[in-house]
């Protein structure tokens with residue numbers, strides 16, 4: 001009797017609330033988790049997460065490692081402290097929490113222990129959408145982040161795995177961030193979000209990563225001498241270099257499909273996502289539910 005009453009209530013709520021029920025938190029808010037390997041990796045989708053955050057949805061950014069390896073002068077412990085603080089500030093730019101785990105940079109492995117960390121994060125955030133890198137990448141930490149999330153994708157719904165953290169009733173949508181790698185298979189955009197209107201915010205997020213944008217990355221690529229001295233000059237320099245060319249060309253057909261001929265052709269900057277094929281599938285029917293700003297254009 002109790003079961004049938006529950007079913008009856010569920011049908012009623014479904015009729016009146018429609019897709020609201022899709023949200024895992026039960027409050028109509030989408031809950032998005034972006035899982036990267038390093039502090040500054042989730043920023044790859046900074047424009048899109050900013051759009052979600054602006055609409056009141058709940059965004060959590062995660063770095064699985066503490067970034068304690070990539071710097072020319074800092075010792076590991078000090079670097080981890082700096083990177084955690086830079087990430088926290090980057091999240092603050094868009095009003096999102098940013099968690100940096102204490103796994104060592106350059107040493108991430110797809111172990112069961114790390115899989116449980118990922119399952120815990122996804123469950124505790126009650127994620128509707130999980131965004132992460134494909135397991136094809138030049139950097140082992142990126143590859144294993146992809147593998148760890150794929151390995152967690154089904155397990156987040158299995159009650160006997162990590163039983164102390166309640167399992168998810170509904171499997172989230174698991175989306176890949178874009179990349180340029182073609183072996184063994186190239187990235188295919190299932191959805192592409194225009195970010196021309198929020199590109200400055202995305203650069204503001206990167207700007208918080210002083211030890212990377214203005215120290216390690218220029219050192220690593222041999223142009224440390226080009227980095228300006230003051231904060232304002234650095235922000236301007238970063239913006240200029242990041243916006244030096246449109247990134248939309250590979251996604252033009254998708255942009256025209258989504259935004260129409262005129263707008264689709266005019267977009268300069270965008271962020272693309274691919275359905276990993278695991279978890280809940282992204283469909284034509286639920287696309288604007290998960291990406292509500294596509295509907296509001």
Ligand SMILES: [Zn+2]
Pocket residue numbers: 037038041139142
């Ligand atoms: Zn990285």
